[in-house]
Amino acid sequence: MKSVTIIVPCYNEEAVLEKLYARLDTVLNSLDSYRFEVLFVNDGSSDNTLTVIKSLHQRDSRISYLDFSRNFGKEMAMVAGLDHADSDAVVLMDADLQHPPEMIRDMLIYWEQGYDDVYTKRKNRLDEGVIKRNITEAFYNILQKVSRIDIQKNVGDFRLLDRRCVNSLRLLRESQRYTKGMFSWVGYKKKEVLFQCEPRAAGQTKWNYFSLINLAIEGITSFTTLPLKIASLLGSFISIIAMLFMGWIILNTLLYGDPVQGYPTLMTTILFLGGIQLIFLGVIGEYLSRIFNESKNRPLYIINEYNGRKVTYRARTERDREYLDE
Ligand code: UDP
Ligand code: MG
Numbered sequence: 001m002k003s004v005t006i007i008v009p010c011y012n013e014e015a016v017l018e019k020l021y022a023r024l025d026t027v028l029n030s031l032d033s034y035r036f037e038v039l040f041v042n043d044g045s046s047d048n049t050l051t052v053i054k055s056l057h058q059r060d061s062r063i064s065y066l067d068f069s070r071n072f073g074k075e076m077a078m079v080a081g082l083d084h085a086d087s088d089a090v091v092l093m094d095a096d097l098q099h100p101p102e103m104i105r106d107m108l109i110y111w112e113q114g115y116d117d118v119y120t121k122r123k124n125r126l127d128e129g130v131i132k133r134n135i136t137e138a139f140y141n142i143l144q145k146v147s148r149i150d151i152q153k154n155v156g157d158f159r160l161l162d163r164r165c166v167n168s169l170r171l172l173r174e175s176q177r178y179t180k181g182m183f184s185w186v187g188y189k190k191k192e193v194l195f196q197c198e199p200r201a202a203g204q205t206k207w208n209y210f211s212l213i214n215l216a217i218e219g220i221t222s223f224t225t226l227p228l229k230i231a232s233l234l235g236s237f238i239s240i241i242a243m244l245f246m247g248w249i250i251l252n253t254l255l256y257g258d259p260v261q262g263y264p265t266l267m268t269t270i271l272f273l274g275g276i277q278l279i280f281l282g283v284i285g286e287y288l289s290r291i292f293n294e295s296k297n298r299p300l301y302i303i304n305e306y307n308g309r310k311v312t313y314r315a316r317t318e319r320d321r322e323y324l325d326e
Pocket of ligand 2: 200
C-alpha cells in the first residue's frame with residue numbers, strides 16, 4: 001500500500017481546522033487504496049490551534065503534528081513537514097481551505113501515471129483585490145525574465161511531490177528560502193492541474209504588502225545575481241555619459257568662453273548619482289545579508305513537540321566531539 005503524507009502548515013488557524021478536517025476526512029476515506037498521514041505543523045500559533053490539532057490527533061490515528069517553539073514562517077513549516085514525512089509522496093496544502101482537498105484525488109491519478117511533481121495552478125484569485133493581483137502579476141513577469149529557471153505564475157505551494165522530489169528538496173538547507181523557486185530548481189517530471197482558488201474559509205490572511213515585497217526581494221535575490229550586473233552596467237553607462245559631458249564642457253569653454261554657470265545642473269547631477277549609488281549599495285547589502293545569514297548555519301526551525309513527545313536537541317559542543325573521538 002502506498003503511503004501519502006499531507007503536510008499542513010498552521011498559524012493561528014483555530015477557526016478553520018475542524019472544517020478542514022471534515023473535508024479532508026471525506027476525501028481520504030474515499031481513497032482507500034492509500035495509507036494517509038496528515039501532518040499538521042503548528043507554526044507557533046498564539047491562539048488555540050495546537051489544542052484543536054491535539055484533539056484531532058486523539059480522535060484520528062492518521063493525524064500527527066509538529067509544534068514549533070515559536071513562529072518560524074510558512075516556508076520553515078513546510079521544510080519541517082518535508083523532513084518528517086517518510087511516505088511515498090507528500091501533498092503540501094494550506095490550512096484555510098483555499099486549497100480544496102478534493103484536488104488530492106486528481107493529483108494522485110497523475111502521480112500514478114508517473115509524474116513526480118503534480119502542481120496546481122489557480123484559475124483565478126477571488127479573494128484578492130485588483131492591486132494585489134496586478135502587483136503579483138508584474139512580479140512574476142520580472143522574475144521570469146531575470147532568472148534562468150522557470151518559475152510558474154499563479155502556482156502556489158499546493159502540490160503533490162514524489163518521494164524523490166522530497167528527498168532532493170531536503171538537500172537544500174538555505175535559511176532564506178523561496179520555496180516556489182526550489183520546486184523548479186530540483187526539476188523532475190512535472191504536471192500542471194488547474195483549480196479554482198476559493199476564498200479563505202475563516203480567519204485572516206497572514207500576508208500584508210510588506211511581506212509580499214519581502215517575498216519578491218527574496219525571490220529575486222535567491223535566484224539571480226542580475227541586480228549586481230545591472231549595477232555594473234549602469235555604472236559604466238553613466239561614466240561614459242559623464243566623460244562625454246566633460247568633453248563637451250571643456251570644448252564649450254575653450255571655443256566660446258562660456259562662463260561657468262549651472263548650479264541647478266550640478267545639484268541634480270550630484271543628487272541623481274548619490275541616489276543611484278545608495279540604491280546599489282542597498283542591492284549589494286541585500287546579497288551581503290544573505291551571505292551573513294547563511295554563514296551562521298543555524299537549524300531552520302526548532303521543534304517543541306512531535307506527536308505529544310517533547311523534543312530535546314542534542315547539543316553539539318566541543319566536549320561532545322572530544323568524547324566521540326575516543
Ligand atoms: N502560515 C504559517 N506560518 C506563518 C504564516 C502562515 O504556517 O507564519 C500558514 C497558514 O496557516 C496557512 C498558509 O500558511 O495554512 C497560508 O497562509 P495564508 O492563508 O495566511 O496566506 P495566503 O493564502 O493569504 O497567501
Ligand atoms: Mg490562504
